[in-house]
Amino acid sequence: MNRRTFIKGAIALTAAAWANPMIVIDAAENFKWWQKKPVYQIYPKSFLDTDGNGIGDLRGVIDKLDYIKSLGAGAIWLTPIYPSPMVDNGYDISDYTAINPLFGTLDDFDELVAEAKARDIKIVMDLVFNHSSDQHPWFLESKSSRDNPKADWYIWRDEKTNWRSIFGGSAWQWCEERGQYYLHTFATQQPDLNWENSDVRRALYDAANFWLDRGVGGFRIDAIVYIKKPAQFVDGTPDADGTCSVHNMTAALPGILDFLHEFKREVCDGRDIFTVGEANSVKPEDLPQWVGSHGVFDMLFEFSHVNVMFPHGEVWHRAELYKLSDFKQALTDSQRATRDSWYPIYFENHDKPRSVNNFFPHGSDKTLAAKAMAIILLTLRGTPFIYQGEELGFANVAFDSIDDYDDVSSRGQYDMARADGFSDKQALRFVHRFSRDNARTPMQWNTSPNAGFTSGKPWLPVHEDFKTCNAAVEDKNADSVLNFYRRLVSFRNASDVLIGGDYAELCHDSEELYVFTRTLGDKKICTAVNFTTHDVKLPDKIFDGAKKLFGNYPDEKNYLRATEAVIYGN
Ligand code: GLC
Numbered sequence: 001m002n003r004r005t006f007i008k009g010a011i012a013l014t015a016a017a018w019a020n021p022m023i024v025i026d027a028a029e030n031f032k033w034w035q036k037k038p039v040y041q042i043y044p045k046s047f048l049d050t051d052g053n054g055i056g057d058l059r060g061v062i063d064k065l066d067y068i069k070s071l072g073a074g075a076i077w078l079t080p081i082y083p084s085p086m087v088d089n090g091y092d093i094s095d096y097t098a099i100n101p102l103f104g105t106l107d108d109f110d111e112l113v114a115e116a117k118a119r120d121i122k123i124v125m126d127l128v129f130n131h132s133s134d135q136h137p138w139f140l141e142s143k144s145s146r147d148n149p150k151a152d153w154y155i156w157r158d159e160k161t162n163w164r165s166i167f168g169g170s171a172w173q174w175c176e177e178r179g180q181y182y183l184h185t186f187a188t189q190q191p192d193l194n195w196e197n198s199d200v201r202r203a204l205y206d207a208a209n210f211w212l213d214r215g216v217g218g219f220r221i222d223a224i225v226y227i228k229k230p231a232q233f234v235d236g237t238p239d240a241d242g243t244c245s246v247h248n249m250t251a252a253l254p255g256i257l258d259f260l261h262e263f264k265r266e267v268c269d270g271r272d273i274f275t276v277g278e279a280n281s282v283k284p285e286d287l288p289q290w291v292g293s294h295g296v297f298d299m300l301f302e303f304s305h306v307n308v309m310f311p312h313g314e315v316w317h318r319a320e321l322y323k324l325s326d327f328k329q330a331l332t333d334s335q336r337a338t339r340d341s342w343y344p345i346y347f348e349n350h351d352k353p354r355s356v357n358n359f360f361p362h363g364s365d366k367t368l369a370a371k372a373m374a375i376i377l378l379t380l381r382g383t384p385f386i387y388q389g390e391e392l393g394f395a396n397v398a399f400d401s402i403d404d405y406d407d408v409s410s411r412g413q414y415d416m417a418r419a420d421g422f423s424d425k426q427a428l429r430f431v432h433r434f435s436r437d438n439a440r441t442p443m444q445w446n447t448s449p450n451a452g453f454t455s456g457k458p459w460l461p462v463h464e465d466f467k468t469c470n471a472a473v474e475d476k477n478a479d480s481v482l483n484f485y486r487r488l489v490s491f492r493n494a495s496d497v498l499i500g501g502d503y504a505e506l507c508h509d510s511e512e513l514y515v516f517t518r519t520l521g522d523k524k525i526c527t528a529v530n531f532t533t534h535d536v537k538l539p540d541k542i543f544d545g546a547k548k549l550f551g552n553y554p555d556e557k558n559y560l561r562a563t564e565a566v567i568y569g570n
Pocket residue numbers: 088091092128186222223278350351
């Protein structure tokens with residue numbers, strides 16, 4: 001869809017609507033369903049446990065559909081719910097066309113799709129196609145000999161290279177039965193599939209079609225940049241420890257798009273679904289090859305704005321204080337690169353720390369920070385992805401010992417920091433700051449024990465702030481983060497300017513403010529956010545006739561206070 005179509009399709013906003021942002025206006029007709037409403041991401045293991053085993057389940061998701069509906073979401077992305085030994089919490093799949101009994105049954109799943117549909121919500125599945133579990137029958141067969149029918153379904157080599165897996169340690173694992181190494185980009189138990197083999201690709205496409213035939217609304221496609229391997233397996237330039245990140249050797253190699261065009265033809269074409277690929281390393285300037293009319297996906301989670309802290313790759317102890325101008329530049333580049341296509345806006349997911357800790361300086365007010373991020377999330381151009389708990393203003397946890405962490409990557413990062421000479425205490429501090437478990441603590445539903453998440457022992461401790469930060473308490477408070485989200489989403493879903501308007505950044509060099517406008521015809525919206533803990537002067541004139549529509553402070557000044565965020569409109 002190009003810009004002219006957006007403008008043609010837009011319905012003029014009335015002055016009355018601007019004066020009262022709660023007046024609902026039909027969104028432009030020319031947008032697809034997945035462009036008009038946010039997606040809500042659920043990490044089922046931590047969402048709601050209905051059988052008391054301490055692990056969330058599909059019935060828990062069904063129970064909370066009205067809550068999700070109240071947020072104005074049009075789709076739910078479920079992280080993997082397939083059978084899995086759960087080494088990487090479901091990203092190690094042992095059967096692509098079944099449901100993990102921990103989460104429920106296929107009947108529960110069908111009921112979830114139907115109940116969601118009754119509420120105009122689609123269910124989106126996570127496809128993990130770079131690797132399977134080492135317990136998948138395909139791998140068990142592949143590893144059994146060098147000449148079985150699936151011998152070539154994974155990446156086997158006689159020699160290993162100096163590649164380091166993303167979770168730490170060698171990316172190669174020795175296999176006695178074959179007398180060979182296999183490649184694992186992530187954990188040892190996640191062997192990489194061989195996409196050069198057309199039988200592998202066929203089996204994966206069949207799995208995707210199995211779920212589409214059950215009525216799912218699309219896919220989030222995991223770690224997809226790694227599916228193409230180099231022609232030669234050679235050592236890469238080593239870091240100080242002699243290893244080289246596998247990411248540097250295999251991410252987004254030439255030829256990958258041929259595989260993905262085939263995936264699109266075999267799975268997506270002709271279906272009313274959306275796809276969003278996860279693509280660490282794709283640069284904003286490469287986005288036109290990946291998304292839109294010439295691309296392979298509808299949207300791409302590229303990492304440029306969340307990687308500003310990791311100039312040396314995703315090794316947590318080499319993270320740096322981020323510069324606001326780098327963060328803004330990354331977002332602006334992505335917004336520009338997707339002007340003729342579409343962008344998935346996100347600040348949190350199951351792999352990232354909580355935004356209120358991640359993007360704001362120490363000492364910032366948590367509620368203001370959560371609302372400020374909501375304002376950015378819902379006013380940039382693209383589909384907003386809200387991660388469970390983000391709408392309640394969840395914050396990071398800090399467990400006392402590395403043994404309290406479940407996440408395979410946190411333990412790998414801790415070991416890497418220790419091997420690099422950091423003390424236990426320092427290594428634990430990096431884990432506190434960036435651990436993926438920050439995002440995986442159980443949902444906080446109410447003030448009852450374990451925040452109403454489970455009647456048993458939760459698989460990961462509940463955040464200690466749950467008595468004040470939970471859905472029931474926030475539901476009753478008109479000024480809560482939750483109700484702020486609800487108002488903002490309903491405003492965004494009804495605003496043609498926010499759905500289709502052009503993006504432009506102001507005050508680019510400021511290390512204190514993020515200011516941008518969205519413009520459609522003569523209608524304008526401006527978002528201004530103060531990322532500091534002190535007052536900051538606003539530009540003299542935002543634009544003619546600008547009036548405050550939303551803000552995280554009740555009143556208005558001609559400057560922005562600590563962590564203040566405002567949406568102006570004309
Ligand atoms: C993606 C997932 C992450 C998982 C990894 C391996 O990055 O988001 O949670 O560990 O892929 O599948």
